Amino acid sequence: MARRPRHLSAEDKALWKKVADSTERMHAARPLVELPAANSPLTKKPQPKACHPAFQVGQNTKPNALPHDLAPSLSNSVASQPVSMDRKTFGKMKKGRLSPESRIDLHGMTIAQAHPVLIRFILDAAAADRRLVLVITGKGKHRDDGGPIPVRHGVLRHQVPHWLNTMPLKQYVLQITEAHLKHGGQGAYYVYLRRRR
Template sequence: MASERQTKERKLSTDERILWGKVAKSTRPMPGRLADIEAFDEVLAAEARAEETARAEKEKASAASVDPQIPPPPAKQSSGAHHPLERPVKRKIAKGRLALEARIDLHGLIQSEAHAMLLDFLLRAHQRGLRHVLVITGKGSSMGSEGALKRAVPMWFSKPEFRFLISSYETAAQHHGGDGALYIRLSRLKGERL
């Protein structure tokens, strides 16, 4: 009984979360269990956000205890925070002056399939040095749905397996899918010049 309670209260480590993501990608949920998987994914995302917040608080506290005569180091972008694309960049993509180098269409897939395909797509695009891609999630307006992928994909971007791949993302222009698609700017490869 005590060990059962400890198991429920123990948080997953980053490695365990990554392993869970890999296992979840290779399986299909049993009928009626998709809600359980979605709830678990939300718990993992909340834990990741809590860890990031705790880390930021710890860094803030240690920075406050430093000698005020010494200027603080330059602020570094949080590894879990993605910023929207700059307006000029989004405008160039929308008008076709900045090419979308690849695209993937996820709508109609279940979340585990979409997660696996999206991660594979982004890994390959990142390795090839691509910068701007289009991810079509679908709007989810069929049969009163609010779009599971439309909601889930941005949450996945804060997970460890996606975090280092993505620099920023933004809802696409209407002719590229509008609310049912995202422009993604991939992070630069290590050693790549601006």
């Protein structure tokens, strides 16, 4: 079968024109715009101008912001313990008016060496009915390795109160406080022992 030619007759063209004239355009005719050449200055977009004032990092911070101190200082934690002994005697002890009956110097020892020595010293002092003993730890060397995590100095200074508040020493110790300056200050502790029953 032969194909019919696809040309519109004059009658079909007139009918189509009549239909097209009776309709409205949905979109307005767009004008043809020629694109500029690739290397012309019109292809470069202008940079938007800053419409905000100058900003500096940290300009809105509060100067009185609290530091990020997660753990209280050792002096505060020891001083915040409730007084378990006679307040008058405690006041004399804090002012350095009571003399320790015995003392031990843990200066320069490692944790592994100091712990058993401290246990033996406190047990011997309790057995001898001593009430006030002095434990010298030293202030410790300040070593900052520059890392992101702060390192406490004075390992024994931080560890001794913990040891004294745990068994087997806890049952013998009544009160722990930092020593007066004449007995070592922050590098030593007064340990007030309980009476033997």
